[in-house]
Structure formats: C-alpha cells, structure tokens
Amino acid sequence: MTWRTSPGGLVTALEPLMRASNGAWVGWPGVADRDFAPFENDGISLVPVRLNEVDVEDYYEGFSNDTLWPLYHDVIAPPSFHRETWDAYVTVNRRFAEAAAAVAAPGATVWVHDYQLQLVPRLLRDARPDLVIGFFNHIPFPSYGIYAQLPWRKQILHGLLGADVIGFQRLEDAGNFSRAVRRLYGYPTRGVVIDVPTGENGQNSAESRRVIAKHFPISIDAAAFEELARSPEIQARARQIREDLGNPKTLMLGVDRLDYTKGIGHRLKAFGELLADGRLSVEDVTLVQVASPSRERVSTYMALRDEIELAVGRLNGDFSTISHTAISYHHHSYPREEMVAMYLAADVMLVTALRDGMNLVAKEYVAVRFDADGVLVLSEFAGAADELKQAILINPHDIDGTKDAIVRAVEMPRRERARRMRSLRRKVAENDVAAWSASFLRALTGGAAVAAGISEDLDLALQSLAGAENVLIALDFDGTLAPHVDHPEDARAITGTREAVQALLDLPGVRVALVSGRALVSLQHVAQPQSSVLLTGSHGIEVQLDTPEIELNLVSSELEQLDTLARVLTSISGSIAGTTIERKPAGLALHTRLATQKDGQTAQREAREQLTDQLPGLTVREGKNVLEFSVRSSTKGDALEKLRDYTGADRVFYAGDDVTDEDAFAALRDDDLGLKIGQGATLAGYRVRSPKEVTQVLVRIAELRAGLAL
Ligand code: GDG
Numbered sequence: 035m036t037w038r039t040s041p042g043g044l045v046t047a048l049e050p051l052m053r054a055s056n057g058a059w060v061g062w063p064g065v066a067d068r069d070f071a072p073f074e075n076d077g078i079s080l081v082p083v084r085l086n087e088v089d090v091e092d093y094y095e096g097f098s099n100d101t102l103w104p105l106y107h108d109v110i111a112p113p114s115f116h117r118e119t120w121d122a123y124v125t126v127n128r129r130f131a132e133a134a135a136a137v138a139a140p141g142a143t144v145w146v147h148d149y150q151l152q153l154v155p156r157l158l159r160d161a162r163p164d165l166v167i168g169f170f171n172h173i174p175f176p177s178y179g180i181y182a183q184l185p186w187r188k189q190i191l192h193g194l195l196g197a198d199v200i201g202f203q204r205l206e207d208a209g210n211f212s213r214a215v216r217r218l219y220g221y222p223t224r225g226v227v228i229d230v231p232t233g234e235n236g237q238n239s240a241e242s243r244r245v246i247a248k249h250f251p252i253s254i255d256a257a258a259f260e261e262l263a264r265s266p267e268i269q270a271r272a273r274q275i276r277e278d279l280g281n282p283k284t285l286m287l288g289v290d291r292l293d294y295t296k297g298i299g300h301r302l303k304a305f306g307e308l309l310a311d312g313r314l315s316v317e318d319v320t321l322v323q324v325a326s327p328s329r330e331r332v333s334t335y336m337a338l339r340d341e342i343e344l345a346v347g348r349l350n351g352d353f354s355t356i357s358h359t360a361i362s363y364h365h366h367s368y369p370r371e372e373m374v375a376m377y378l379a380a381d382v383m384l385v386t387a388l389r390d391g392m393n394l395v396a397k398e399y400v401a402v403r404f405d406a407d408g409v410l411v412l413s414e415f416a417g418a419a420d421e422l423k424q425a426i427l428i429n430p431h432d433i434d435g436t437k438d439a440i441v442r443a444v445e446m447p448r449r450e451r452a453r454r455m456r457s458l459r460r461k462v463a464e465n466d467v468a469a470w471s472a473s474f475l476r477a478l479t480g481g482a483a484v485a486a487g488i489s490e491d492l493d494l495a496l497q498s499l500a501g502a503e504n505v506l507i508a509l510d511f512d513g514t515l516a517p518h519v520d521h522p523e524d525a526r527a528i529t530g531t532r533e534a535v536q537a538l539l540d541l542p543g544v545r546v547a548l549v550s551g552r553a554l555v556s557l558q559h560v561a562q563p564q565s566s567v568l569l570t571g572s573h574g575i576e577v578q579l580d581t582p583e584i585e586l587n588l589v590s591s592e593l594e595q596l597d598t599l600a601r602v603l604t605s606i607s608g609s610i611a612g613t614t615i616e617r618k619p620a621g622l623a624l625h626t627r628l629a630t631q632k633d634g635q636t637a638q639r640e641a642r643e644q645l646t647d648q649l650p651g652l653t654v655r656e657g658k659n660v661l662e663f664s665v666r667s668s669t670k671g672d673a674l675e676k677l678r679d680y681t682g683a684d685r686v687f688y689a690g691d692d693v694t695d696e697d698a699f700a701a702l703r704d705d706d707l708g709l710k711i712g713q714g715a716t717l718a719g720y721r722v723r724s725p726k727e728v729t730q731v732l733v734r735i736a737e738l739r740a741g742l743a744l
Pocket of ligand 1: 392394395
C-alpha cells in the first residue's frame with residue numbers, strides 16, 4: 035500500500051496550518067471498498083472515511099456529480115433528481131460528520147469543503163456544539179429560480195446553516211445563498227450576516243446564532259508556480275514544446291478537466307469557425323487542448339468526451355496539413371512541471387467556462403508569466419473574472435464575440451500585453467492561496483467570537499493572552515461560572531463550563547484555578563472541579579494546590595491569635611443563651627440570631643471589648659446577627675498572587691463579578707487580562723454579561739491557544 039499527497043492549491047495552502055495546529059485531514063482515500071487505518075504524517079493525522087462501490091455510485095457520481103454539480107452550474111446539463119441517491123448523500127455526509135466529530139479536539143475549528151459535504155456543518159454542530167465550523171463552496175451557488183428546483187432545497191440550506199461561516203467564490207454566490215435562505219426559511223439577513231434562530235420553537239425563538247455568508251475568492255500558490263516557471267529546465271521544456279509543434283506564430287492553450295462546464299465545445303466551435311473564415315490559419319496558429327480525464331463513469335461525461343473528440347477529429351480532418359496540426363488534443367493528466375511549461379509556451383490562454391466557481395487555470399497562467407507576456411481570454415462566467423478584469427473578458431455563448439476576442443488576443447501588441455499581464459499578476463500575487471485561507475479562518479474564528487458575544491477588542495486581548503508561554507486562568511465561581519441562586523449550596527456552573535475548563539487543562543502551559551470567597555469545602559461541593567484545577571477559598575486563606583490537602587495560608591502568629599480568639603468567644607457564648615460560634619478557616623463568627631435582642635447585643639459588645647483589647651490587629655465584620663472576627667484580612671488579590679507564584683505564569687486571566695473580585699483585578703499586571711461579569715464599576719479591562727459568555731471566552735482561549743501551538 036502506498037499513498038501520495040494530492041496535488042493542488044488546497045493542500046499547499048492548508049498543509050502548513052494543519053501541521054502547526056496538529057490538524058486532522060478527514061477524507062475519502064479515493065479507493066472504494068477498502069478500509070484504511072488513520073495514520074500520522076508529519077504532524078497531520080490522516081483520517082480515511084470509507085466509501086463502498088454503491089456509495090461511489092450513488093453519493094459521489096450520483097447525487098454530487100449528477101444532481102448538485104449540474105444544478106449549481108446553472109443546469110448547463112440537466113440534473114437528475116433521485117431519492118435513492120439523496121439517501122446515499124445523507125448517509126455519507128453523516129459518516130464524514132461522525133469521523134470529524136470523533137477526531138476534533140474540544141473547541142476545535144473544523145473547515146468543511148465543497149458541495150459533496152453540505153450536510154456536514156449541521157450534523158457536526160448537533161454532535162459537537164463546542165466546535166467552530168466553517169464551510170467553503172468551491173463551485174457556484176445558483177440563483178433562487180434554479181436552486182428552487184432541488185427537491186431537498188430546505189435540507190441542504192439547513193445543513194449549511196450549521197456552519198459559523200459559509201464561504202463562496204463570488205459576491206453573487208453569497209447573495210444567491212442569502213436570498214435562498216430568506217425565501218425558504220424567512221430568516222433575517224443583514225449584509226453578510228444571517229440570524230439563524232436556535233431555540234426549540236425555530237422561527238419564533240428569540241435566541242439566534244449568527245452565520246456569516248460571504249465571498250472569499252480562492253487562489254493558488256502563486257510564488258510556487260512562478261518559481262517553477264523560472265527554472266531553466268522548465269523554460270527549456272517550454273521552448274521544446276513550441277519547437278515540437280513546428281514553432282507556430284501563435285500557440286493557443288486550453289487546460290481543463292473534461293467537464294461540460296468548461297465550455298470546451300464552444301471554444302472549439304469558435305476556433306473552427308476562425309479557421310474556416312480564414313481569419314486564422316493553421317500555418318500560424320495551433321491550439322493545444324489538454325482535457326484531463328474526469329468522472330469517467332458518469333454518463334454525461336462519457337457523452338461529452340465523445341462530442342469533444344468528434345469535434346476535434348472533424349476540425350483536424352478539415353484543417354490540419356501534413357506539417358501543421360490545428361488542434362493538438364490530449365486526454366491525459368500531466369505533471370505540474372509540464373503544465374507550467376505549457377503555460378509558458380502559450381501566447382494565448384483560452385478559458386471559456388460556461389460556469390465556473392473560480393477557475394484556477396486562469397490564475398496559474400498569470401502566475402507563471404513572470405515575463406509579463408501572454409494574453410488571457412477569460413469567460414465572464416468564471417469566478418476569476420471578478421478579479422482578473424485586465425483579461426479579455428468574453429461571453430462564451432456569444433460565438434462571434436469569442437472569435438473577435440481570440441483574434442484580438444492573437445494580434446495584441448507587445449506593450450498592451452505587458453501592461454495587462456502586469457496588472458493581472460499584481461492581482462494574483464496580492465490574493466494568493468495563503469491569503470485566501472488566512473482571511474477565511476480570520477472570519478471563522480473572529481466570526482465565532484462575535485457570534486459568542488465576544489467583542490473584537492476582547493478577542494484581540496484573548497489572542498495576545500493565548501500566545502503567552504505560561505498562562506494562568508483564574509476564575510471566581512459564584513456569579514462568574516455559576517448564576518447566583520437563592521441557596522448557595524444549590525449553585526452550579528452552567529452547561530459547557532466543565533468541557534471548556536477541560537479543553538484548557540488539556541493544553542500545555544495552561545493552569546486553571548478557582549478563586550472563591552466560599553470556604554474550600556463548600557467550593558468543592560458546588561464546583562466539583564477536575565483534580566488538576568487549583569483551588570483557593572475563603573478569599574485566599576485556604577489553598578489546595580495539586581495535593582489533596584487543604585493548606586491554610588496562615589503564619590504561626592496568626593495561628594496563636596486564632597487560639598486566643600476561640601478561647602474568648604467560647605467563654606462568652608457559653609455564658610449567654612442563644613449565642614453560637616462558627617469556626618472559619620482564619621477566624622470565628624459569633625451568631626446571635628437565636629438569642630434575645632438584649633442578650634445578643636450584650637454578647638456582641640463583650641466580644642468586641644475583650645478582643646480589641648487582647649488582639650488589636652483583628653479584623654471585625656458585622657453582619658445581620660453575626661459578628662465575624664478574623665486573624666487575617668486576606669483578599670482574592672492575595673489568592674491571585676499566591677497562584678501566580680505557584681504556577682510561574684507570565685500572563686494571568688481573571689474573571690469575576692463581585693466587589694471582592696476587584697481586589698483580584700487590582701492585582702493584575704499590565705499584560706494580564708481582567709474580565710468583569712455584569713454591571714458595576716470595575717478595574718477589569720473587559721466586560722461580558724453573564725456566565726454563558728464566560729464559558730464562551732474559555733472555549734475561545736482554548737481554541738486560540740490550540741491554534742497558537744503554531
Ligand atoms: C473546482 C471548481 C474552482 C488540470 N489538469 C491537470 C492539472 N489540472 C489542475 C489545474 C488546476 C486544477 O487542476 C483545476 O482547477 P480549476 O479551478 O480550473 O477547476 P475545477 O477542477 O473544476 O475546480 C473551480 C476550484 O474548484 C477551486 O476552488 O476554481 O471553479 O470547479 O489547478 O492546474 N494539474 C496537473 N495535471 C493535469 O493534467 N498537474
């Protein structure tokens with residue numbers, strides 16, 4: 035068994051990212067009916083998904099390539115609609131979603147590619163709400179009038195809307211998608227934003243999730259193409275190609291998968307007519323047409339091949355001479371080097387697609403032409419036409435227009451060729467495939483942050499924090515992770531918090547701590563923290579750091595004071611009915627709730643008098659029917675300092691909602707990040723509304739940190 039990397043820009047663009055973030059590439063290995071175990075290659079795990087023969091027939095060749103492909107390409111060929119192939123599409127999409135759900139880390143970013151997997155975003159979101167999900171559609175998205183033909187039009191939209199960001203090639207595609215969502219679901223859309231209701235009641239629900247539908251025109255690894263083109267071997271090969279073709283004055287080139295969307299027939303028709311009209315002659319002009327084999331078992335493609343080869347045969351029969359061939363036709367795939375040599379050799383590149391998401395061939399031709407020569411004739415129905423406006427743009431259905439464009443290209447003066455090519459090259463260099471993936475991922479991770487109610491400012495601060503070597507994430511509990519409740523023992527962290535904390539714990543260089551005013555025992559009871567979470571209770575007096583024992587953060591003089599305090603209060607409480615004492619980690623409380631008002635007052639007065647005499651440094655807090663004495667005035671700020679020392683963190687994140695948390699915010703340093711929950715004045719630099727957003731912030735930190743393993 036052997037394997038090799040798929041050629042192409044997508045792999046080139048994503049490979050470094052995938053490697054840096056320990057990514058998993060989930061996909062079909064390209065062979066039916068075989069199970070392959072997942073394996074690692076250079077930091078990327080490859081996760082094969084099995085397709086059997088029937089899946090290939092129904093899901094891949096059927097629904098994907100005989101229903102969606104023609105439909106999305108404006109029904110250039112008639113799409114078939116079969117319920118069995120739809121069922122196969124659902125089944126296989128589920129299989130991919132399961133495979134991705136199984137390998138994605140908590141809070142991971144998953145990027146789903148292309149029309150074969152449109153149900154995956156939703157399936158994945160249902161299985162793994164913690165994930166950030168992007169989808170990119172490599173082919174066009176048709177206008178509503180055409181899309182509406184699809185019997186499963188609502189299911190597909192629902193599937194796609196599971197993503198946070200849905201990327202398209204062209205502005206128009208994104209617009210068509212948003213319109214379809216409005217027409218079929220009635221969800222509100224504003225620019226690139228779609229508000230998708232999330233609640234149980236669907237459309238009537240008040241809660242919604244933001245989905246971004248936007249165009250991100252894909253590109254190529256332009257520098258790599260240029261580098262190949264600059265190599266002496268490839269330049270020699272380019273000269274050789276021209277020579278082998280009899281050094282025609284003009285070499286024209288078409289490179290396409292043999293697909294009916296590419297307009298190969300229209301191109302041949304225009305070229306044939308030009309030869310017939312005598313506007314071009316085989317003495318001067320040769321057309322090289324590479325038609326790489328594609329989807330050879332789909333009947334429309336078989337018919338197309340026959341049709342194209344018949345046309346090529348006819349034209350060659352009619353116009354070729356012994357020394358000059360009109361069309362040099364090749365039904366093969368070539369190595370990348372040979373393609374580059376052909377691009378270099380070609381004076382005119384013909385891209386006549388009737389519909390094409392982008393068309394990378396057009397961009398490759400431009401990237402290769404470092405000599406600033408060559409003319410690109412480009413269909414306005416290819417996505418590339420939006421950027422490559424200095425090409426000669428054509429409507430391939432207009433055969434006369436196309437013929438004129440070809441003649442213009444053949445006759446174009448050197449200076450105009452150079453001017454146009456330079457401008458085209460700038461475009462391709464500016465937006466290469468790395469820029470494309472970076473901008474998509476920025477929208478995706480930024481988009482998820484916005485959707486989660488995280489402001490852009492906060493997100494930037496989180497990004498910076500996540501890049502630190504050692505990070506301490508310190509969190510208050512009540513009001514921060516858990517909503518406030520009437521009975522303190524009922525407090526529980528909201529759903530998702532535990533998973534978010536676990537995601538953080540799983541990352542190297544990250545420690546998580548709880549900082550609470552509660553006594554530690556009570557904190558443990560309500561928070562049920564994972565064993566590696568560091569705990570501090572009673573405003574920092576109690577700490578539990580990687581050991582089962584609770585440590586009292588008291589010095590010996592404080593312990594002596596505690597003894598004295600206990601002696602005095604026990605004697606007072608023993609002599610006055612209805613008064614009780616409660617031990618606290620660093621003090622005692624005298625409760626007078628059950629005593630008469632007079633006895634209560636007496637007890638409190640005596641305690642104050644005796645203790646301020648004997649223990650002048652004592653802290654006294656008065657509550658309702660309770661007087662609390664402590665030998666130590668520890669704050670959450672002290673707790674945070676202790677944790678900072680212990681963990682050796684160079685950056686600290688602290689989140690809290692209460693006035694007592696302000697001591698912790700005050701202990702933060704310039705590079706640290708304080709997050710206040712709810713309203714009220716604060717020293718914290720950032721604020722969110724509720725514990726729900728805190729959990730999202732934690733997920734975000736984990737995700738950023740995982741990505742920043744880069
Ligand atoms: C889909 C969308 C969108 C072709 N023959 C050979 C070969 N190729 C390479 C080309 C180019 C790629 O295949 C074809 O890409 P295109 O963009 O032209 O078209 P599709 O295959 O239909 O791709 C399209 C694209 O996805 C990306 O989003 O642009 O609109 O339909 O890179 O160079 N490469 C080699 N030998 C061949 O014989 N080595």
